Every structure is written in structure tokens, then in C-alpha cells.
Amino acid sequence: MTPRLSDASLHTVKAAALPGYDRAATSCGIVHIGPGAFFRAHQAAYVDALLHRDPRWAITAVALKSAGVRDALTPQNGLYILNELSVDPRYRVIGAIREVLVASQNHPAVFERLAASATQFVTMTVTEKGYCLNGAGNLDDTHPDIAHDWRTPQQPRSLVGTLSQALRLRRDTGITPFTVVCCDNLPNNGATLRRAVVDFSQHLDPDLARWIENEVSFPRTMVDSITPATDDALRTRVADATGVEDAWPIQREAFKQWVIEDLPGMHAADWASVGVTLAKDVSVYDRAKLRLLNGAHSTLAYAGLLRGHATVLDAMNDVALATFVETLMREDIAASLGTTPDLDVSAYIDAVLERFRNPGIRHLLSQIAWDGSKKLPVRLLGTIVDAIQAGRPLERLAIPIAAWMRFVVRQARAGIEIVDPESTRLAALGRACRDNAQHDVGVFLGLEAVIPPVAAATPALRRALESAYQRLLSPSTAV
Structure with a gap:
């Protein structure tokens, strides 16, 4: 024994x-x-x-x-x-x-x-x-x-x-x-x-x-x-x-x-x-981790689950998805970090991508998807607000948020518990959706706990979310 x-x-x-x-x-x-x-x-x-x-x-x-x-x-x-x-x-x-x-x-x-x-x-x-x-x-x-x-x-x-x-x-x-x-x-x-x-x-x-x-x-x-x-x-x-x-x-x-x-x-x-x-200054490390690592993780989770993947490694073996996530990190998220004299951002992204491809790890996308209403505001919405204020493109950044919306809809319709402190409200929102981008995005934009009002009121973001949501109705072609 x-x-x-x-x-x-x-x-x-x-x-x-x-x-x-x-x-x-x-x-x-x-x-x-x-x-x-x-x-x-x-x-x-x-x-x-x-x-x-x-x-x-x-x-x-x-x-x-x-x-x-x-x-x-x-x-x-x-x-x-x-x-x-x-x-x-x-x-x-x-x-x-x-x-x-x-x-x-x-x-x-x-x-x-x-x-x-x-x-x-x-x-x-x-x-x-x-x-x-x-x-x-x-x-x-x-x-x-x-x-x-x-x-x-x-x-x-x-x-x-x-x-x-x-x-x-x-x-x-x-x-x-x-x-x-x-x-x-x-x-x-x-x-x-x-x-x-x-x-x-x-x-x-x-x-x-x-x-x-x-x-x-x-x-x-x-x-x-x-x-x-x-x-x-x-x-x-x-x-x-x-x-x-x-x-x-x-x-x-x-x-x-x-x-x-x-x-x-x-x-x-x-x-x-x-x-x-x-x-002396933790903020540069903090922003890089929250936005590049955690933001990319959540992107892989919601988009990957919609594309039928179970783990981070599975999602990274999806060439289209992995390429999208890397582009998102290098072109959109990195731009939100500001001046980083103590951090080589390109090398940091390289290291993150290598970690995602570690064959020894079976990190479930479903686990990363937990508590999205609390994670997304700090992992992705801050980057989006910065992009709005700087006049940078929003199209790629909208995709992980729209993927989260579609994830909520899918879980709610299947009667699967959404592991989230807002689970009851999210399930009701998911059931109220009609697979119509304009309607469904509007439903989620009212969730101020996730989408800051300044972002929800930005027409360019709404258009980007509606476009991404429409594409995610067929997730195999969304990225």
C-alpha cells in the first residue's frame, strides 16, 4: 500500500x-x-x-x-x-x-x-x-x-x-x-x-x-x-x-x-x-504580465474554446489562432505599455509564447475562462480603453471580448454553469441573445461590471465588437 x-x-x-x-x-x-x-x-x-x-x-x-x-x-x-x-x-x-x-x-x-x-x-x-x-x-x-x-x-x-x-x-x-x-x-x-x-x-x-x-x-x-x-x-x-x-x-x-x-x-x-x-516601480512588470500574458491567455481561452480546443497547447497548435494572438500582442497590446526602459517587450513576448508552447503543461482553457467578468476588465478592457484614447485600431482587440460574449451564450444555451461571480446575470444575458450581432453586443454593453461606460459609449468599439461577433458566429473562420 x-x-x-x-x-x-x-x-x-x-x-x-x-x-x-x-x-x-x-x-x-x-x-x-x-x-x-x-x-x-x-x-x-x-x-x-x-x-x-x-x-x-x-x-x-x-x-x-x-x-x-x-x-x-x-x-x-x-x-x-x-x-x-x-x-x-x-x-x-x-x-x-x-x-x-x-x-x-x-x-x-x-x-x-x-x-x-x-x-x-x-x-x-x-x-x-x-x-x-x-x-x-x-x-x-x-x-x-x-x-x-x-x-x-x-x-x-x-x-x-x-x-x-x-x-x-x-x-x-x-x-x-x-x-x-x-x-x-x-x-x-x-x-x-x-x-x-x-x-x-x-x-x-x-x-x-x-x-x-x-x-x-x-x-x-x-x-x-x-x-x-x-x-x-x-x-x-x-x-x-x-x-x-x-x-x-x-x-x-x-x-x-x-x-x-x-x-x-x-x-x-x-x-x-x-x-x-x-x-522601485512594479508597474512596468505588472502591466506586461496582466496585458501580454494574461490578456493573451484569456484570448486563447475564449477563442480556443469556440474553435473546439481544450488546452493552451492545443490552441497554440492552431496556426491561425496562434498567429492572431502573437499579432495581437505585438501590434495592439504592446502599444499600451508605454515607456518600458527596464523591460525588453519583444523578448518578453517571445518568452510568453514559448511558455504557451510548453509540452509539459496541460492547462485547460476552461479553467482560464473562469471568472471572466472579473478578469477581462484588467486583462483586456484597460488596453482597449487606452487604445480608444490614443486613437489606435480596435478590430483585433474586439475579438477576445466578442469571443467571451459568444462563450457566455454557448454556456447559457447548453445549461452549463458559468463559473463566474456574475454567473446568474451572465446566464440570463446569454439566453436573451438572438445570434444577431447588433442586438447581442448591445445586451452585453450594458454590463458595466465588465465593459467600462467610456468604452461602451465609443461607436468605434461597438462597430468592432459587432463585426467580431458576427465573424464568431462561424468561429473556425473568425481569426
Whole structure:
């Protein structure tokens, strides 16, 4: 019988790199909120390397609501296996997570960790929808979780409410605030989260809001690594290669990147020693990743699914689609980046395209298509607004947005759940469509959460969307 991965079975693991430090000697200096696949593949791997140099930075992982990760990893003492995907795949046991807590089931334990003086960094990956923001990127004061947290701040449901209460506890006990490191794809993520936490706190305690604004560091960040979802094929592959069973192994490409704004609080740990880039200006890296990598990813997802493809590699093997995406990146998206003295944009595009063609990765387009209403505004609509303002062409940029519209229509008509925080509204919009470009585009342009009013009111964009939508009625010829 194959043993379950744990501290007790660690010595039996084969063909995998093991933690080269004494896990029992580490202490938790980081709390991470949202311990999903990307965090475990990316930030936790950096921290695992950091623990070889400094034992202060083990992780307490906190899920706000779901117990899935806790139930999978607790019997494994927080251990899991990372499979780095390439022609020659590699396996690595990550030991950085010391405990997993579920806030909704144990708020006192979570706040004990967040308020502890040893906790100097609070990082998070809760996806775009986890910040309870409105279409303008500000705190959505109508969101049910925000309303709940204002009523019962000691038992918050939201990330913003959790941070506010944790910082209140530290202020009230005279403990230096932790550094808040947002690792999600939000425009200017550090400042955006700071504004949301301050606005939330202002409603409850103006003095706390002022203290947070003056004392707490929210560095801007950019994170990057393609992380396909865990499936049974990965579990089987890991068990065969390593000789142990892992309930929730993780896979990602070998490439990873983490850029953090170089603020004083970041120097509590030697992040640069493990490959983290501390930069004065993160915006150039952020825009390139969001617009070139993520924008191209969403384009491949929606157009590729309409053309019958299942994975990124399948879509890149579609010559017409791959050529279109490369042209979109080089001719349309790159023009929106502005001056980039620290980044070779052409080389960056080359690297992105090479990553998309990695034969070791089976990244499902259906996974990338999740949460389109939250992803498209930051991945593609910002580029479109910039193009409108600069008078640049919109025809190619309209195609991925029209492809998303057609994707929604197809899912709604088939009765397939749309994985999106706006799923109910999107399904209703999809069912209301008639396969008439003028009518259907008009239906979607009313969705201000996705299409900014300044874009929706631009005749040139509407014409481009209608033209692209019409072509996508026959997706095999659309690009």
C-alpha cells in the first residue's frame, strides 16, 4: 500500500527534492490568506527556499471559508509535492506550510496568528473577486460580506474585514503592523487593497482608518507562473514517481516570477536571496504580465474554446489562432505599455509564447475562462480603453471580448454553469441573445461590471465588437 505523504513518511519519498531544513525548528512569520493552487505552487515555493536560510518564515495558511485545503494537508503535516512541468519534469516536497486554519470555523485561532508579533507578513491570493470591489475598483459597500463584517467585525467573512480586524488588534496592543502583500491580479494591487481596507475601517473607526493609512505598508506586487489545476492524472503521476500518496499535489511550469515594491517593510526577510525582485516601480512588470500574458491567455481561452480546443497547447497548435494572438500582442497590446526602459517587450513576448508552447503543461482553457467578468476588465478592457484614447485600431482587440460574449451564450444555451461571480446575470444575458450581432453586443454593453461606460459609449468599439461577433458566429473562420 502506498503511504500517505507526511513527516513520518518523508524519508521514504523518492525522486523528489526534500526540505533541507529542520521543519520543527521553524516558526510562523507569514500568514497567507487563500491557500489555493497558485499560492502553493508559487509563493510557498519561494518561502520554502527562504527557510533554508532563515527559519523565521514558515507559513500559517488561512482559508476564509473552505475547509478543502485544510482537510487535505493537515493529515500530511502541511507537506505537499510540487511537480515542475517541462520536457524533464521535476518533483519537490514543499515544507513551508506549518498549519492550515479555516477562518469561518475558528476566528480566534486566525486572529491569534494575525496579531502575533512574530507575524511580519500577511500575503494573499483570493482571486480578483475576493476583494469585494465594485467596477471602479473601490470597496463595494453593497456586497453582502462587507455588510456582514460591518455588523460583526469580530467574525468577518471577507478578506478586507479580516485585515481590518487584525490590524485593529495589533494597534490596540501596540504591536508593529504587519506588511500586507497582495499577490492577486488587481490593477495597482497594493494601493487598491490599501484603499479598500481604509474605506472599510473608516465605517467602523476613523482613528483606525487613519492609523492604517499612515502606518501600514501595502507594497505593489506582480506574480507569474502558469499553474494548471490538480487532477487525478497528476495525483497518479506523483504517486508513481515519488512512491507516496499526496491528496493535493500541485503542478506548474518551471518559470516563476515574483516582483515586489521595494518598501522598508520588505527587508525583514532576505527575499532577493531566493529570486524575488524588489523593484522601485512594479508597474512596468505588472502591466506586461496582466496585458501580454494574461490578456493573451484569456484570448486563447475564449477563442480556443469556440474553435473546439481544450488546452493552451492545443490552441497554440492552431496556426491561425496562434498567429492572431502573437499579432495581437505585438501590434495592439504592446502599444499600451508605454515607456518600458527596464523591460525588453519583444523578448518578453517571445518568452510568453514559448511558455504557451510548453509540452509539459496541460492547462485547460476552461479553467482560464473562469471568472471572466472579473478578469477581462484588467486583462483586456484597460488596453482597449487606452487604445480608444490614443486613437489606435480596435478590430483585433474586439475579438477576445466578442469571443467571451459568444462563450457566455454557448454556456447559457447548453445549461452549463458559468463559473463566474456574475454567473446568474451572465446566464440570463446569454439566453436573451438572438445570434444577431447588433442586438447581442448591445445586451452585453450594458454590463458595466465588465465593459467600462467610456468604452461602451465609443461607436468605434461597438462597430468592432459587432463585426467580431458576427465573424464568431462561424468561429473556425473568425481569426
